[in-house]
Amino acid sequence: MLIDFINNYLMNGIVLGCIYALGAIGITLLFGILRFSHFAHGDMMTLGAYLGLAGVWITGQPVWIVLPIAMAATAGVAVGIDRAFYHPLRNAPTIVAVIASFGVALMIRSAIQVIFGVEIRSYARGFERPILLFDAVRILPRHVWIIGLTVVLVVGLQLFLKMTRLGKAMRAVSDNPSLARVTGINTRAVVIATWLIGGALAAAGGVFLGLDTQLDTNLGWNLVLPMFAAAVLGGIGQPVGAVLGGLVVGIAEELATYPFFGGQALLSPAYKSAVAFAILILMLIIRPTGILKGRVF
């Protein structure tokens, strides 16, 4: 019973949570530094996933090998998108950039649909034998990879933000942009770094999701809501909070379908994504600063 719970629900929840976390970090960083909600972030994940697919097709290597390439390429595209579509709007009210991000979301998605078509695809992947722990807990190797790589990326990001000059500058701009300017911080470099990180992590999240399930062109759009829920839950502007928030939302979504009482699922699996929304609304009403005291809108 407990083992079944862990194997079929908790593990899935953690994996999903990792994917949400990778996207939510970008959303939260972008909000902290550029001060607008980036609704195209989900589609940036789709882009990463499909660039990974292109990499697999071209090189014939497994997706793990092409992952860094997909991340780098997506990061580059993210910087280009900023330059073309968000930078010109920097002096307009922030809400204009939010509207633009909806347009960008659509452009990314339709570009992918034009290039790759709308068929459901997958990275070539053989049958995976679960790893057996303590004779009871079964973990798929790809889940180990996803969780492990997420930990590596998150720890790496945290080290970057805490230790490096540029990372600290990012935190400084997020904390107080006008003081950052007065201090002589190069805001342009900070903005580029933010897009590079946001794009790269989004790509990783997209590839992981494509790997765990399948690739379709709406993959990222469907993540937008849970990722915003995660960012708000963790506290806007707080990368660690976004990770926690992602895990909470991911696990909550999976657990919501667990038959806690008798044989009936607590919530029909069809309504999984409503869980994120419920968490979001609840959070906005009860504690808009999030778990880690982020910025209030």
Place this chain on the structure above:
Amino acid sequence: MSLLLEARELVGGYGGTDILNGVSLSLSREEIVVIVGPNGAGKSTAMKALFGLVTVRSGTVWLDGLDVTNAAPETLVKRGMAYVPQEANVFTTMTVEENLDMGAYTRRSGIQAAKDRVYTLLPALKAKRRQPAGELSGGQRQMVAIGRALMVDPKLLMLDEPSAGLSPKVLDEILDAILAINRSGVGVLMVEQNAKAALSMAHRGYVLQGGKNRFEGPGPALLANREIAELFLGG
């Protein structure tokens, strides 16, 4: 005595409205110079104009003989000008040490030496260096803000109302620190509401009114001027 900063006939303001209608001032490297004046006189605006935060529509600013009118803050920081804003002048989510690191953002070397110097000048900061600046008291924050500005080894330190919201005792500590900084060879330009405290320690002072120079002279002399006292309590 060579001039470190000279500003001549500055006119400018935000958007379309001019707040400065011809402000001139100068300062040498050895000096503490204070700008005082009633509310709305354009004191803070004048300082922001020197630091490139307010557009100067006419007039010139020279720093060390170089024309820096309307230069970007980033450039000015690199040329040895440091500015402490009046409000929100620390990164609250970062530790004291990280605030100092940010102050050193434009420099590549000598960061540790600069930090040591700040800790010598502002010893109170050393004990707090791992604490987030947002958790500090008003006076301590002001110290952090000054320390952050000192990290570039500035030739000129500009402070916008360092006394705002501080109790007299804490203010004394801040002013003592400013004196020590000046003695270490940094020119200091301050805007102050607290004219008595500021003028009593300054080498020279400027009194602004209506965005123009009204009086100027040695600090104590201005302080003794009855007309200036009247200006503050309404003349």
Place this chain on the structure above:
Amino acid sequence: MISDANLGLIMYAIALMNIGAIYAILSLGLNLQWGVAGLFNAGIAGFFAVGAYTSAILTAPDSPDFLGGFELPIPLGWVGAMIVSGALALVIGAATIRLRSDYLAIGTIGIAEILRLFLKNEEWLTNGVRGITTVPRPFQFDQPLLSELSFLGMTLTLLLIAYVAIERSVNSPWGRMMRAIRDNEVAAAAMGKHVERRRLEAFVLGSMLMGLGGALMSQYFRFIGPEATEPFQITFLVWVMLIAGGAGNNRGAILGAFLIWAIWSMTELVTRQLPPDWAVRAGYLRIFLVGLLLQVVLQRFARGLLPERIRQRIRP
């Protein structure tokens, strides 16, 4: 006599006008929310769908596939659509309206997505993915041209009523107050205006128009299915229409709707000429271009073709 080719063209033009008019109603609703009250509704599709399904269920004949068999008169379908959409807006607005607009956007996206799941999964109510195919349409004659024209007369009349009603409200102390709240809510509250309640009013009214638009669309096509709630088809297109036409200006909202719809449909004429395996992709290319169009408008014509008028005077 009208030749077949000409007839086809005329039918096409009328269909274009019909759908354009329905979009214009949606765009007017969004203008009330965004242009006048500054409320960022990113879930237009949700209110649209609720209106469409409500009216379909209220007016369709009995069927074992979905709830219904009420066979109410069509105007009652509109009223029902508006009431249910408005009630939904009241509930979602009550929870999120006091938050910054980004949050309202997230909140409304959430509602729209959940509604999409709901309409897709609750087969007893909506017939699931197959949708409701027996939505009655008014003015059905033997002559298709006559049917189309009569329907157009109806949609244009409803659009006119909506326009006059909204224009009157906007050009009145109410509209002045809403614009004041949009510009500076702190000051508006200090001037004694109940900011949250007033915003909610605009939000509910706008959503009711969106519900009406949904009802009309389902009647025009005699069908409503869950794909109609796809964010692109409704939410995004309506946003582009309003921004291009001119947020804050009701005539701009209407102009934008007809114009963007015309551009959108006419590009379809081009893609229809392509070989079938290209046609699908070209469809997505069209969406890409609409996205690009929005960016151009935002960057170059941020205030739209007919910008908000200033110096409005309230006249009897």
Place this chain on the structure above:
Amino acid sequence: MIAVENVTLRFGGVTAVDHCSLTVATGKITGLIGPNGAGKTSLFNIVAGRYKPSSGRVLLDGEDISGLPPHRRFEKGLLRTFQIPQEFSRLTVAENLAMVPAGQTGEQVWARWFQSGRVAADEAALMERVTEVMAFLRLSHVADELASNLSGGQKKLLELGRTMMARPKIVLLDEIGAGVNKSLLAELAGDIKRLNTEQGMTFFLIEHDMDLIARLCDHVIVMAEGRVLTQGTAAEVKQDQRVLDAYLGGGRVSA
């Protein structure tokens, strides 16, 4: 009329208002002065309902209004102006004024559908009042200008104009004088005095211009470090050594 009882306001670690108590008498003009950072504007924000005090309460005519939102306080006759003018930027000057009066028929969304005549009649009367106020404040020539295009001084006038439109019982004026030229300020002072004596309007104002304070105020409260330092008539306060210190400088005498 207004009683602030033991009010404290903290932002994070900073105490902006520290166990402050004061009263504003009905029918009088009360001035609030003090150095920058003394907590004057924070106190105004508490009285006006923008901020909730961390502790303590605010009474209006004996009724506890600490929990009421700003628009409810407005209904009770309490109105404030802002230090930094808060105009409705995309409304014209006339519209900025016309939007103020509460309970306009036309503020109902459907009023123009069913009661158009009444709305128009109300509006005509309202516009007369708006025209009066604009003439009074020398804003007539910019009546149809967008408020965002006004100069700083004109925006101050607009703030005062909104006050006149509302006819409240008590007005909180936050630095109405800053950025307004001397001759206009003198007239504004005259207007405030007249509104006070003729209509019995109570004023509570923050001001830095001691001249204006001396001319207008029946009672002056001096704040420093979040508390009331002293109070009395303008002349009394001006002689107080503590006030001179707080304004012209603290404990430091030598350097």
